[in-house]
Amino acid sequence: MDLSFSEQQEMLRKTARDFLLRQSPPSTVKQLECNAKGYSTQIWAEMVGLGWMGLALPEEYGGSGASFFDLVMLLEEMGRVVLTSPFFTTVVSCGMPILYAGDEKQKREYLPKIVEGSVILTLALTEPAGGYDGDGIETTVHEEECALIVEGTKLFVPYAHVADAILCISRMADKKRGDRFCLLLFDAKSRGVAFNKLDSISLEKQYELILDKVHVPKVDLLGGKTMDWMAIEELLSWSVVGKCAEMLGGAERVLEITADYAKQRVQFGRPIGSFQAIQHRLADMAIDVLISRLLVYDAASKLSQGLSCSKEVASAKSWVSNAYPRVTKAGQQVHAGVGFIIDHDMPLYFRHAASARVAFGDSDYHRGKFAVEIGLSNRGRKSSATEG
Amino acid sequence: MDFEYSELEETFRSQVRSWLKEQLNPYLEAEMEAWSYGRAPADGPGPHLRQFVLNLGAMGWLGMDWPQAYGGQGRSLIEQFIVYEELISHRAILPNFEALMMVGPTILRYGTEDQKRHYLPRIARGEIEFALGYTEPQAGSDVAALEMRAVEDVGNYVISGQKMFNTCCHYADYHWLAARTDFSVPKHRGISLFIVDLKSPGITIRPLWTMAGGRTNEVFYDDVRVPKENLVGEKNRGWSYMLAALDYERVVGFGFSITEAQTTFYELVQYVKMTKRGRTILAKNPLVRHKLAKLAIKLRGGWLLRRQTTWNLDNGIPLSYETEALKIFATETSQQLVDAAMEILGPLGQLRQSSKWAPLQGRIETGYRACVMYTFGGGSSELMRNLVAIKGLGLPIM
Numbered sequence: 025m026d027l028s029f030s031e032q033q034e035m036l037r038k039t040a041r042d043f044l045l046r047q048s049p050p051s052t053v054k055q056l057e058c059n060a061k062g063y064s065t066q067i068w069a070e071m072v073g074l075g076w077m078g079l080a081l082p083e084e085y086g087g088s089g090a091s092f093f094d095l096v097m098l099l100e101e102m103g104r105v106v107l108t109s110p111f112f113t114t115v116v117s118c119g120m121p122i123l124y125a126g127d128e129k130q131k132r133e134y135l136p137k138i139v140e141g142s143v144i145l146t147l148a149l150t151e152p153a154g155g156y157d158g159d160g161i162e163t164t165v166h167e168e169e170c171a172l173i174v175e176g177t178k179l180f181v182p183y184a185h186v187a188d189a190i191l192c193i194s195r196m197a198d199k200k201r202g203d204r205f206c207l208l209l210f211d212a213k214s215r216g217v218a219f220n221k222l223d224s225i226s227l228e229k230q231y232e233l234i235l236d237k238v239h240v241p242k243v244d245l246l247g248g249k250t251m252d253w254m255a256i257e258e259l260l261s262w263s264v265v266g267k268c269a270e271m272l273g274g275a276e277r278v279l280e281i282t283a284d285y286a287k288q289r290v291q292f293g294r295p296i297g298s299f300q301a302i303q304h305r306l307a308d309m310a311i312d313v314l315i316s317r318l319l320v321y322d323a324a325s326k327l328s329q330g331l332s333c334s335k336e337v338a339s340a341k342s343w344v345s346n347a348y349p350r351v352t353k354a355g356q357q358v359h360a361g362v363g364f365i366i367d368h369d370m371p372l373y374f375r376h377a378a379s380a381r382v383a384f385g386d387s388d389y390h391r392g393k394f395a396v397e398i399g400l401s402n403r404g405r406k407s408s409a410t411e412g
Numbered sequence: 413m414d415f416e417y418s419e420l421e422e423t424f425r426s427q428v429r430s431w432l433k434e435q436l437n438p439y440l441e442a443e444m445e446a447w448s449y450g451r452a453p454a455d456g457p458g459p460h461l462r463q464f465v466l467n468l469g470a471m472g473w474l475g476m477d478w479p480q481a482y483g484g485q486g487r488s489l490i491e492q493f494i495v496y497e498e499l500i501s502h503r504a505i506l507p508n509f510e511a512l513m514m515v516g517p518t519i520l521r522y523g524t525e526d527q528k529r530h531y532l533p534r535i536a537r538g539e540i541e542f543a544l545g546y547t548e549p550q551a552g553s554d555v556a557a558l559e560m561r562a563v564e565d566v567g568n569y570v571i572s573g574q575k576m577f578n579t580c581c582h583y584a585d586y587h588w589l590a591a592r593t594d595f596s597v598p599k600h601r602g603i604s605l606f607i608v609d610l611k612s613p614g615i616t617i618r619p620l621w622t623m624a625g626g627r628t629n630e631v632f633y634d635d636v637r638v639p640k641e642n643l644v645g646e647k648n649r650g651w652s653y654m655l656a657a658l659d660y661e662r663v664v665g666f667g668f669s670i671t672e673a674q675t676t677f678y679e680l681v682q683y684v685k686m687t688k689r690g691r692t693i694l695a696k697n698p699l700v701r702h703k704l705a706k707l708a709i710k711l712r713g714g715w716l717l718r719r720q721t722t723w724n725l726d727n728g729i730p731l732s733y734e735t736e737a738l739k740i741f742a743t744e745t746s747q748q749l750v751d752a753a754m755e756i757l758g759p760l761g762q763l764r765q766s767s768k769w770a771p772l773q774g775r776i777e778t779g780y781r782a783c784v785m786y787t788f789g790g791g792s793s794e795l796m797r798n799l800v801a802i803k804g805l806g807l808p809i810m
Binding site: 279300302322329343388 | 708807
């Protein structure tokens with residue numbers, strides 16, 4: 025057991041906190057929402073300069089060879105300022121699966137470009153059926169002689185309008201081997217690709233992606249193979265934990281903002297933070313944040329070390345997806361009217377929480393997965409009763 | 413950042429585990445069962461339990477982190493906690509937690525050389541037990557308001573007054589007593605700590621029976637003479653010593669309720685996998701699965717928090733509000749677990765151990781009654797939340 029951070033990690037946290045607060049304060053986030061691009065190319069370029077794109081990528085692809093845990097620390101800092109950027113979808117949702125499941129040619133093609141910031145990638149996962157598991161995937165791939173034909177509709181695809189390539193989770197039409205899925209990594213400008221902006225609670229730009237008989241070269245099948253849903257979920261682990269880290273950062277910031285406000289706001293002749301009714305609400309927020317941090321770090325640490333950690337990952341997302349909205353809700357209650365006004369920073373966090381809680385599986389979904397992990401399965405699926 | 417035990421620590425854990433399995437027998441387990449959920453039975457520890465504690469002391473597994481000069485092993489607090497974790501996950505009980513986790517460390521830090529030599533080795537051998545003497549009828553959450561009076565009188569302190577809910581007094585050897593030595597200063601600055609032989613003339617101990625089926629006590633001091641050398645640390649500095657020791661109580665006394673709850677949880681999981689309600693196995697009921705998964709994740713969170721707290725204590729990293737947060741989280745989760753278990757067991761959940769129909773040996777029914785104490789014993793959740801807000805977040809005191 026070692027719960028310390030290395031000197032480099034402390035440094036990374038400090039650099040990230042200073043940079044993000046300076047370059048992407050809440051006022052910037054609010055401005056970017058009205059901007060068609062939805063993110064700042066200048067901040068993007070500066071993040072490239074700081075080496076953040078390739079933080080968790082090996083040196084042979086131009087990365088800095090740090091651990092996934094370091095990336096998680098960075099995402100936590102990004103969550104603190106609710107950074108709106110295609111960073112997450114490019115580096116975490118696409119970069120990590122390409123690194124772990126891509127073939128050598130795919131890795132050589134995309135990873136160095138991710139590092140130098142010259143490519144934006146996006147993950148196309150969720151569909152109109154709205155579920156989180158393989159049953160909800162209806163986007164289908166037909167195998168033809170010279171190409172793979174993909175057809176379907178994806179929703180909530182982040183930054184599709186600026187993406188150079190799309191990593192699309194699809195189902196194989198051929199059912200001979202049961203339910204098989206694949207990841208296709210294809211040019212976003214391919215013929216048959218169309219997208220429409222979704223108006224949503226999210227601070228980030230999200231798109232409907234229509235794939236109308238898109239011809240994808242066979243070499244664009246990630247890793248050259250199909251897989252079952254469990255393998256797909258493993259490739260989503262980095263996104264799940266990364267999203268948790270972002271949410272953790274947001275929750276931490278809400279706690280700080282709210283505690284500060286409770287110390288300053290005077291009613292009935294004294295700071296409202298001296299009332300036990302307010303103190304207890306803040307204490308509960310603090311505990312929610314504390315437990316979130318522990319569950320996220322534990323999952324991130326195991327994932328980073330390549331240990332099997334489906335229980336830890338499910339615990340983290342299940343908990344944080346409840347805790348973060350609970351914390352923002354409590355923060356809103358303490359702020360009352362002033363936090364309800366759009367100029368305030370609180371609505372940013374409230375909306376971030378609402379969107380992040382349903383990304384990559386909500387609380388119930390991950391609780392269900394956890395139940396399977398401790399041997400409580402309602403399907404005949406094989407499960408391991410793990411103790412401890 | 414790594415929450416897992418090192419290989420060395422894991423090896424130690426399996427050593428403890430196999431030793432423990434050799435020690436446990438039905439007589440010992442029956443004696444221990446009466447202590448479950450922090451209860452103290454009417455007669456104190458039985459012969460098997462007393463022997464077990466001596467055996468544990470002989471292994472060097474009590475006061476492990478204390479210096480060898482005072483009967484310890486100079487090992488880490490983490491290793492000591494591994495012993496506790498193993499004990500509790502086998503439903504084994506240590507009746508002298510207070511001596512080990514509150515009295516020992518305080519004597520080590522503030523006691524005289526004579527006190528260290530006199531008490532610590534005997535605690536580490538498992539020979540003596542202490543009972544806490546803080547709470548009074550008028551000093552509950554506001555424990556600094558205590559009124560028990562200690563007056564100096566040639567070589568002695570003469571102590572009078574009443575204590576309440578002093579749980580282990582009816583079998584412990586010593587009272588770890590907080591009394592007021594100065595009435596002229598603000599309440600926190602006039603308290604001193606004493607070690608009192610519970611067989612001293614003038615002490616009367618009366619039982620209070622709890623709805624958990626255990627015993628606690630009210631204790632009366634009528635001009636009890638306590639030698640001056642039994643004063644712990646400096647006169648009138650007792651409050652600060654009490655606060656330091658409370659961190660340990662929250663971690664060990666209540667933080668370990670997480671391990672107890674995890675043990676109950678796994679028994680419950682086995683139960684729902686094997687038990688039918690109507691025609692369906694309970695584990696197939698989505699409501700049951702959902703409840704259990706939710707609790708398991710909370711238990712995991714609490715378990716990580718205890719590891720974090722332990723690690724901080726072991727590495728001398730200052731604690732902010734972690735122990736209070738742990739106390740709140742662990743005890744509330746323990747209550748939620750027995751509450752959910754009562755719902756899952758349905759009408760059968762009412763049955764006590766002696767009934768042949770009682771599921772899980774009636775432990776849920778016991779826990780349901782006993783866990784009620786967890787959120788006010790050792791400082792109420794409300795007080796803990798005040799401390800999280802004030803100590804941790806810097807909110808103003810009213």
